[in-house]
Amino acid sequence: MKKKHLKLMALALTGAMLLAGLTGCGSKSTSETDSKKKVGLVLSTLNNPFFVSMKEGAQKAADEAGYTLIVADSGNDAAKERSNVEDLIQQGVSVLIINPTDSDAVGNAIKVANDSKIPVITVDRKANSGTVACYIASDNVTAGKMAAEFLAQKLGNKGNIVEIQGTPGASATNDRGKGFADFIATLPDMKIVASQSANFDRQKGLDVMQNIMQSTPEFDAVFAHNDEMALGAINALAGKNVLVVGIDGGADAQKAVQEGTMAATIAQQPDLMGSLAVQNAVKIINNETVPASIPVDLKLITK
Numbered sequence: 001m002k003k004k005h006l007k008l009m010a011l012a013l014t015g016a017m018l019l020a021g022l023t024g025c026g027s028k029s030t031s032e033t034d035s036k037k038k039v040g041l042v043l044s045t046l047n048n049p050f051f052v053s054m055k056e057g058a059q060k061a062a063d064e065a066g067y068t069l070i071v072a073d074s075g076n077d078a079a080k081e082r083s084n085v086e087d088l089i090q091q092g093v094s095v096l097i098i099n100p101t102d103s104d105a106v107g108n109a110i111k112v113a114n115d116s117k118i119p120v121i122t123v124d125r126k127a128n129s130g131t132v133a134c135y136i137a138s139d140n141v142t143a144g145k146m147a148a149e150f151l152a153q154k155l156g157n158k159g160n161i162v163e164i165q166g167t168p169g170a171s172a173t174n175d176r177g178k179g180f181a182d183f184i185a186t187l188p189d190m191k192i193v194a195s196q197s198a199n200f201d202r203q204k205g206l207d208v209m210q211n212i213m214q215s216t217p218e219f220d221a222v223f224a225h226n227d228e229m230a231l232g233a234i235n236a237l238a239g240k241n242v243l244v245v246g247i248d249g250g251a252d253a254q255k256a257v258q259e260g261t262m263a264a265t266i267a268q269q270p271d272l273m274g275s276l277a278v279q280n281a282v283k284i285i286n287n288e289t290v291p292a293s294i295p296v297d298l299k300l301i302t303k
Contacts, residue, residue: 040088044101046073057274078105085109095281100125102169126171136294138268144179158189159220165197166225198229205232227253267299
């Protein structure tokens, strides 16, 4: 009887060990599956409604696809951007989506991902080096040109314009400025009389506008490379009869357009950019082919 009891105990222990082993295998499989379902999103800054909207679009697409989205804020710092990329790689993301702080500096972060065999998608801003699987953005040269065409029409092809530029080195800054300047250059009676960077920031837009007003008192219009700087400029102008145009089409800008304080905004779709980035990240994970670049439509919004 005692021998039978010991035999039963041994069988029970063996079964428990087998069950534990099977459970362990199951946990490992789930962990591996989870690691394959992580996508990293590195944003230049979350201190801007445009990129908050981009994050929201990305999160919605990730939720719909059943993927985990890990978001990192670079605070407009290229060193932090690289650190974010390294951290997300350690967390086991399968694809990295990067909204670059600077088109040149981001190459260092992208090369870290390339060395780790992690595919990269860039959004809104280009990367000037490193291997990128897909680039998703509006045509920023066209956006700048649309702003110039609108002001030329409103001013009868004659007038002085102040330009408030975005972050130096960002492709959006370069491209929007080029599209605008190239068109203005075709009009002999229109010229850019002042140009200064405000880093895509509203408060800096206000400060820069105040500085320009002291040195350049006579101008007819302001072209800001984004809505945040345009809204800052409007606060500095304090009702001065000047046309102000921005780019992005954010909620605050559209409200300002309807109220008549901003003449127009060239609307992008940051939520769609974020959504498309995640959708294409999923395609890459599933070994599907993705386009090298995906354009996102622009729209002129006036009152």
